[in-house]
Amino acid sequence: MRQKVLIIDDDKGDIQLLRELFKLSGADYQILWAENGMDGLEIAQKEEPEIVLLDIRMPTFDGHAICQKLKDLGGKVIHVILMTGSLDAAAEAKAKSCGADGFCLKLPEPIFFQMIRFS
Secondary structure, three states, rough: OOEEEEEEEEOHHHHHHHHHHHHHHHHOOOEEEEHHHHHHHHHHHHHHOEEEEOOOOOOOOOOHHHHHHHHHHOOOOEEEEEEEEOOOHHHHHHHOOOOEEEEEEHHHHHHHHHHHHHO
């Protein structure tokens, strides 16, 4: 059975780019997506993805808040990888404090490197 990956990002262009990258990589994942945190939580509850790629900066609920809610869902283990435009020690510490399993730049190579850990 293919692993499910849920992308939660308010930037439609970034979602499309990630979907295309998965397609071009030949990786055999079922890709789900949401353009905001609340929709992402609904999809996560219904579909139970193994991996969630979650943008940190989003309106209404940021990635840290959504990460905590995903971790509180119970049931199947969900690995959450927070994506950001810039890395620094404080941001990485905050990602860990909200329960994130991974933290990386929003670029293909770091994202795939993080995902390999949970595949």
